[in-house]
């Protein structure tokens with residue numbers, strides 16, 4: 188009798204957050220999941236990271252706010268959102284029936300903002316975990332970006348940690364000299380997991396109009412163009428901390444995702460890839476299963492960090 192080999196287990200654990208599939212949808216790139224529900228069975232996704240929400244409503248930057256560039260996308264949305272009170276009143280209840288994890292994303296312009304918005308959002312049952320988007324300027328400290336300053340990154344994380352017992356994922360910026368140093372202080376401040384990386388600063392110029400293409404002048408680069416930057420960041424962070432990493436930046440295929448896993452990511456997130464094909468997350472999950480099955484590997488966790496001799500995390 189021929190017995191069918193058991194399917195590899197591709198589940199992932201981010202602190203107290205268990206994902207049956209190791210793919211999250213990146214903040215700002217998947218709405219609340221609702222927009223894709225007719226195209227993609229959300230039950231086959233690990234989870235959705237919601238658009239970042241701030242204390243007060245924000246209209247965002249002037250248009251143009253999105254510019255396609257070679258192998259990527261420049262965005263300067265400017266954190267457009269209705270503000271936490273309106274978000275809680277009108278939006279959050281819609282996430283109750285999601286068949287995958289729902290991660291709320293918090294942005295802020297002061298340490299107090301991070302504490303306040305985290306506490307308000309995490310208190311809702313619809314929200315399974317919080318991701319802290321610390322790529323924002325601190326208005327009280329000459330606009331220094333939280334994610335680029337160890338002291339500010341630590342204070343924002345500590346404040347959010349004190350505001351909720353739910354799993355806390357802190358999202359790091361690549362726009363620093365030493366991302367591992369920031370990762371260490373954020374881990375020490377109580378983060379359960381790290382999202383690595385947010386967008387890379389960039390700009391494009393319209394040579395006919397002789398001016399920047401984005402109204403905001405500069406923006407964040409995402410998509411395939413940043414993948415090697417992101418893989419290196421995961422590699423470096425995985426040598427510096429023990430908490431799990433959600434790798435992201437230009438993932439379009441299962442093999443892209445596996446680069447992040449082998450560098451040390453426990454799970455992955457897909458953002459810009461959804462804009463060209465919303466089924467990318469499904470193909471990534473099934474391609475990871477096939478990769479493991481072909482090699483007779485029972486669990487995804489076994490290969491996390493296996494290309495990285497300095498990997499320190501727990502598998």
Ligand SMILES: Cc1cc2nc3c(=O)[nH]c(=O)nc-3n(C[C@H](O)[C@H](O)[C@H](O)COP(=O)(O)O)c2cc1C
Pocket residue numbers: 213214215216238239260262264266292320358384385386408409410411413435436437438456457458459460
């Ligand atoms: C249009 C757009 C909007 C985004 N909005 C947010 C956001 O609100 N909060 C956040 O933490 N990251 C935001 N991101 C960053 C993505 O979540 C992701 O970390 C980044 O784009 C790298 O992954 P990718 O190359 O797969 O898109 C945004 C990215 C894009 C392209």
